[in-house]
Amino acid sequence: MKSVLCRAWDSSMCRPLDHIITGRKERKINRRFIRALTSVLFLYTILGPPLRAAICSINSHVASCGFLHLSPDMDLLFLILCCLILYYRHLQSQETNPKWESANIHHFHDCATALLADAGYSLESKEILGQRYFATCDPANVRHVFTSNFNNYPKGHEYAEIFDVLLGAGIMNSDGESWRRQRAKAQMLMTAPRFRAFTAQCSRDKVEKSLPPFLALAADEGRPCDLQDVFLRLSFDLTCTLVFGVDTGCLHGHWAAGGSLHARHGRYVGDDFPPPRHPHGVLETDEKAKCWAREEDGRTIDSFIAEMVARARRRADDKSNEGAADLFSSFLCHDNTSDDGESTDEFIRDTTVNLLFAGRDGPATGLSWLFYLVSKNPRVEQKLLEELSALVATLRDGAGSAVDTSGGGGGGGMVTFGRSEVNSLVYLHAALCEPLRLYPPVPFEHKVAAAADVLLSGKELKAGAKILFLNYSMGRMEGVWGKDCTEFWQERWVTKEGKLRHEPSYKFFSFNTRPRTCLGKELAFVQMKTAAAAVLWNFVVEVVPGHVVKPKLSPILHMKNGLIVRVHRRFHGPQVEASDDSPRKK
Numbered sequence: 109m110k111s112v113l114c115r116a117w118d119s120s121m122c123r124p125l126d127h128i129i130t131g132r133k134e135r136k137i138n139r140r141f142i143r144a145l146t147s148v149l150f151l152y153t154i155l156g157p158p159l160r161a162a163i164c165s166i167n168s169h170v171a172s173c174g175f176l177h178l179s180p181d182m183d184l185l186f187l188i189l190c191c192l193i194l195y196y197r198h199l200q201s202q203e204t205n206p207k208w209e210s211a212n213i214h215h216f217h218d219c220a221t222a223l224l225a226d227a228g229y230s231l232e233s234k235e236i237l238g239q240r241y242f243a244t245c246d247p248a249n250v251r252h253v254f255t256s257n258f259n260n261y262p263k264g265h266e267y268a269e270i271f272d273v274l275l276g277a278g279i280m281n282s283d284g285e286s287w288r289r290q291r292a293k294a295q296m297l298m299t300a301p302r303f304r305a306f307t308a309q310c311s312r313d314k315v316e317k318s319l320p321p322f323l324a325l326a327a328d329e330g331r332p333c334d335l336q337d338v339f340l341r342l343s344f345d346l347t348c349t350l351v352f353g354v355d356t357g358c359l360h361g362h363w364a365a366g367g368s369l370h371a372r373h374g375r376y377v378g379d380d381f382p383p384p385r386h387p388h389g390v391l392e393t394d395e396k397a398k399c400w401a402r403e404e405d406g407r408t409i410d411s412f413i414a415e416m417v418a419r420a421r422r423r424a425d426d427k428s429n430e431g432a433a434d435l436f437s438s439f440l441c442h443d444n445t446s447d448d449g450e451s452t453d454e455f456i457r458d459t460t461v462n463l464l465f466a467g468r469d470g471p472a473t474g475l476s477w478l479f480y481l482v483s484k485n486p487r488v489e490q491k492l493l494e495e496l497s498a499l500v501a502t503l504r505d506g507a508g509s510a511v512d513t514s515g516g517g518g519g520g521g522m523v524t525f526g527r528s529e530v531n532s533l534v535y536l537h538a539a540l541c542e543p544l545r546l547y548p549p550v551p552f553e554h555k556v557a558a559a560a561d562v563l564l565s566g567k568e569l570k571a572g573a574k575i576l577f578l579n580y581s582m583g584r585m586e587g588v589w590g591k592d593c594t595e596f597w598q599e600r601w602v603t604k605e606g607k608l609r610h611e612p613s614y615k616f617f618s619f620n621t622r623p624r625t626c627l628g629k630e631l632a633f634v635q636m637k638t639a640a641a642a643v644l645w646n647f648v649v650e651v652v653p654g655h656v657v658k659p660k661l662s663p664i665l666h667m668k669n670g671l672i673v674r675v676h677r678r679f680h681g682p683q684v685e686a687s688d689d690s691p692r693k694k
């Protein structure tokens with residue numbers, strides 16, 4: 109991976125997503141057609157009278173020679189002919205761009221979903237990403253490409269080049285042997301029981317320390333807040349704790365918006381995607397400024413990681429690290445070598461950036477869409493509160509002592525939940541699956557066929573063919589999820605016996621599928637459930653009237669305008685005494 113200092117924003121980086129996002133080429137065609145038509149009319153107005161005069165003079169000349177007369181209205185005929193030719197060429201250009209022109213920046217996901225539903229889940233287009241793509245949301249194709257014939261479908265060089273600046277040679281941006289080694293190492297560290305316990309403990313501690321206090325302050329001051337930003341800060345702090353053992357403290361009662369490490373990280377990893385082009389190119393001033401700011405963000409993140417790595421190494425050297433369960437400390441205890449057998453700072457940097465990227469955005473995005481959907485579905489909120497209420501009552505009976513920890517008391521009185529409680533919350537788990545289905549944090553995946561192949565649908569792919577998997581669309585296909593596919597219906601995830609219903613991962617594709625399935629899935633659910641239960645139980649969340657919520661087009665499905673809400677403390681009856689792993693009063 110290039111160092112941040114010498115990284116140049118290659119203009120090709122922006123090209124692919126520019127096209128898919130804006131449908132710019134198609135709009136250009138429409139504009140070109142209108143411009144040509146206007147030019148013809150303009151020329152007709154200017155040149156019409158002299159043309160008519162010329163025809164008259166020709167007529168008088170040919171009359172003397174005994175030839176046929178030209179009508180003076182011939183100019184009108186020319187005009188009509190020109191228009192017909194232009195219209196024909198316009199129709200032709202439309203044929204080669206099968207309707208992706210409507211897939212503009214504001215409606216890309218929904219337009220693509222409608223097109224794929226019409227086409228029977230898959231279609232080929234020359235104009236997605238500025239080149240020929242086979243776009244699909246068919247679970248059978250997912251299964252074939254991601255599982256059955258996995259080795260034939262790497263992410264590809266182009267993908268690696270686009271994300272090189274962000275992810276380097278880290279696990280999320282590698283294929284083949286390099287990916288296999290990194291995956292084995294990361295899997296070993298992330299599935300260790302010690303790390304799992306550490307994850308659960310950190311999630312609860314962080315939520316308890318930061319989330320209710322921040323929201324309580326917002327509630328008491330009566331000011332609106334951006335819940336998406338709150339969740340992103342929470343996830344960033346938590347991920348840094350899990351990766352480096354350091355809480356970055358981005359979620360506090362008050363902060364300097366935009367100046368924090370979290371904001372820099374967000375901009376750097378692609379909240380503003382596609383990244384601006386090279387600053388030395390022909391650019392608008394604001395684009396150049398963005399570009400420089402982004403390089404500055406990259407330098408800040410690089411030095412933050414370098415500092416974290418140096419600290420962890422010092423701790424390891426002087427043995428004060430013993431017992432530390434964060435990923436980086438565990439990594440140092442194991443073999444910390446790169447693919448070619450060398451331990452390199454660059455490799456460590458890429459690995460940690462990948463983990464920060466993976467860990468921050470997924471849970472925060474899932475939580476944001478959950479609260480947006482819950483605010484629109486009071487039925488769901490009621491059901492979730494009933495589940496939490498039953499849990500609290502069980503614990504109260506078990507403990508045999510009820511204490512008043514109601515949120516309304518002047519002394520805080522917030523309640524948070526531990527791992528064993530959130531594990532038992534089936535409806536909350538089911539409710540979280542719905543936003544992950546309808547608004548998957550990773551809305552598309554990209555693959556390339558290494559060798560020619562035939563998909564189960566019968567589609568023949570040549571070697572080098574590019575495939576785009578549209579996860580957002582898959583969650584909204586009637587044939588896959590039923591007639592109510594666009595509705596929030598958490599019951600679809602619960603069996604008659606009240607257990608969680610398993611859906612195969614090639615159908616519920618939000619966490620990818622084997623063998624490249626997300627390594628943080630379990631961790632993410634613990635984190636999301638801990639945070640969601642604390643917010644639901646302690647607060648009423650209302651989206652500010654008039655605030656427009658819509659998905660942003662970026663590699664992560666953030667909300668374009670954030671989620672601006674007002675929160676109010678929620679009042680409950682008597683609750684429970686806190687025990688170590690039971691609802692904890694603050």
Ligand code: HEM
Nearest residue numbers: 279466467470471474549550618619620624626627628632
């Ligand atoms: C709701 C939360 C999350 C969602 C929806 C999610 C989704 C995904 C998806 C779709 C991929 C495949 C990406 C690709 O190959 O292009 C992935 C990979 C990965 N995720 Fe997550 N993720 C979430 C949370 C996390 C967390 C909290 C971590 C831990 C820090 C994590 C760690 C990883 C890693 C290491 C990979 C790479 C796996 C590989 O390539 O073999 N994820 N995740």
